[in-house]
Structure formats: C-alpha cells, structure tokens
Amino acid sequence: MKLKDTGRTAQEIKDLVSKYMIETYERFDFIAETAEGMYLYDEKGTPYLDFYAGIAVNSAGNRNPKVVAAVKDQVDDIMHTFNYPYTIPQALLAEKVCTTIGMDKIYFQNSGTEANEAMIKMARKYGVEKYGPHKYNIVTAKMGFHGRTFGSMSATGQPDNACQIGFGDMTPGFTYADYNDLESFRNACTENTIAIMVEPVQGEGGVHPATPEFLCGLRKLCDEKGMLLLLDEVQTGWCRTGRVMSYMHYGIKPDIVSMAKALGGGMPIGAICATTEVAKAFTAGSHGTTFGGHPVSAAAALAEIDELLSRDLAGNAQKMGDYFSAKLETLPHVKEVRHQGCLIGVEFDGFATATDIKHKCLEKHLLVTAIGANVVRMVPPLILTQDDCDKAYAILKEAVEELSK
Secondary structure (H helix, E strand, O other): OOHHHOOOOHHHHHHHHHHHOOOOOOOOOOOOOEEEEOEEEOOOOOEEEEOOHHHHOOOOOEOOHHHHHHHHHHHOOOOOOOOOOOOHHHHHHHHHHHHHHOOOEEEEEOOHHHHHHHHHHHHHHHHHHHHOOOOOEEEEEEOOOOOOOHHHHHHOEOOOOOOOOOOOOOOOOEEEEOOOOHHHHHHHOOOOEEEEEEOOEEOOOOOEEOOHHHHHHHHHHHHHHOOEEEEEOOOOOOOOOOOOOHHHHOOOOOOEEEEOHHHHEOEOOEEEEEOHHHHOOOOOOOOOOOOOOOHHHHHHHHHHHHHHHHOOHHHHHHHHHHHHHHHHOOOOOEEEEEEEOOEEEEEEOOOOOHHHHHHHHHHOOEEOEEEOOOEEEEOOOOOOOHHHHHHHHHHHHHHHHHHHO
C-alpha cells in the first residue's frame, strides 16, 4: 500500500497510530513504504541501508522475489483452512526443515515467542509424564531472553526487564544460572530439573556467543542426568550465524529447538523441532494453534529456505560477519566486538549511549538498534556484500565521531 493511494499525508498516518494503537515500541520518524534487497524506502523514496532485517527476519533480502512469488502463487490456491485437512506447503515444509537440520518432528507456530512457549510446555509435560508430578523445573540463563508470553517471559532471566515488571509472580518452575558458566548450571540443577534452556548466542543480552566448552558441556550434563537440552534459535536459526543452525558450530544436537524469524522470510511463522521420543508428549488437546503452519506462510518459508541454502547464505554470513566485525573493531570508543556470523554486537566504552548512536545512524539513513546502555546490535540481510559493510562502517564512524565532539 502506497501513501499516495490513501488520500492521507505522512503526518496523518502517524497521527492515526498515535490515536488508535497501543504502542510498546519506539517509533522511528519515517514510514517504511517499500523495501528491496538491502534497503527500506520511505514514502519519498529515500533509501535506508537496512542492517536490522526486520529483527533478523529478512535474511534472503527484503521482499525476496522468490518468496514474493511463492506467496502470490499460494494465495491463488488456498489461504487458510482448519487443522484437519492436509495442506501441501505445510507437509513439504515439515520435510524440508527436519531433513535439513537433522531433527525428527516439527510443530508449527506463528512466532518465536509461541515456539518457545511450546518448547517449554513439551519439556514440562515430558518430564511430568515420564518421571512424576514434580519433574518440570527448567534451568535458564541469566540475561537470556525468550519472549513476552507468561511462560517465555518467566524463562527470561532478567527480573529487571520491562517484560516482567508489573505482572505479579512469574510462572513457577524456572531457575536461573550464569551464562557460559557450566558449573553454575550444574549447581542449579536439582532432582526436579527436566531441562536446560539457553540461546546459543544471547541476542537481547548483548550478543554473547556460547563457548564450545559451555554448550558441549550442557549437552553432556543433560545426557548424564537424563535431562533435555532446549535451544532457543529464534534469532540464530536459519543461516544467521554462519551455519544453518547455530548448534551446528558445536557439533551437538538439542532435544528440542525453537525457530522463527528468518524461517518465514517476512511472513509470520515459528516452529519447534524435537526428537521422536520427546515429541510424543504432545497429544490431542495438549497444545494447539489456529494459524500455525498457515499455507501462505509455509509456502513463503519453503521459498526462503531454498534461497538461503541454494545461495549458501550461511557461508556469506560467516564471511561478511568476519569482515565487518574486523572493521568495526577499528571504530573509535569500541570496547569489544562480539559476533557469530552476521549476529553482531558492538560494545562501546560509554562515551555516548547506544541509543544515541542508533539515532545518529538513523539520521544518516542506516538502520541499527541498541541493547542496553552500550551495545549496538546489527543483524543485516545475509545477502550483504563488502560494499554494504563498508557503507555501514562509514556511517557508524561518522556517527561516533560526531557524538564524540
């Protein structure tokens, strides 16, 4: 939809949002009207270099032509039905996901938070049914982030985060341990612990990749104690980190893994994959969804996965992530650059806030975001080139230098 076709002005559109919408996010002062490849365009056609990809969603590029074509084709066949009939895109996507990442079963959802909620429910039900009524505790990481529904926000080890404030008691059954500290997790486990749940890279926590010793150690700990390893790959999954799934860097497999974001290429979809044994915990009535595995979203996901794999965008993510991160280390006031593939966090020394840097980049038509006080996070489309990295670096450098004056 184009602004010129609405009969409204840009300010009137913004005023409608202010009047009618419940706002929980900061708004940038521009209308994202069109998009293509590495760029978003406002209603005037002004290009914005997109190093945020709709929050790690548009990995094969904004409005990828093959994804767009798949959506248009599917809309002409069937848009939605209820859960009982088979649908072709859903079945083909189930096969594609499971065979690509080496998992047995898949359950479709609509978002990353829903996927994590399903993962938590599956693990708890598996523990209670196999071991008894008290075997449902899950150990998660401090400074992790898993979503904003009650189960997922209770799993989030950030008691001062706005997602937990003002809602009363969190859902019981969660214990928190220090990320990248195997002994902290070992000590947090009790006889009632059924699972350990972590992100392979803490995204909202500041972009902290798991060390091999930590993640491989968690897998071994779970095997020793008969517990499940749950991996939240909502942000890291589908080529973002330089492998199809981040856990592939570590040579391990989870018992359940969640995914969303890049899976749909811009269409809403989420999923969990599980081993055959653990998946048996979900029986009729134990979980459900009206829109999960929606035919149009599933068709988009098939096209997106084909683009990611056929173009080796995981390989490009690794190459460009290494190149860009090395350049970023030369920026003034940088304390540390952390990355896995093209999930990149730049921690500054506090000369200005990360939000100030984000806003200065916006003025110069580069889209990035801020985490906490000092970290700028970037998750660009995985089609990026060295030229895109150089342009983003130049804008960041200008922003930092101007704020340093």
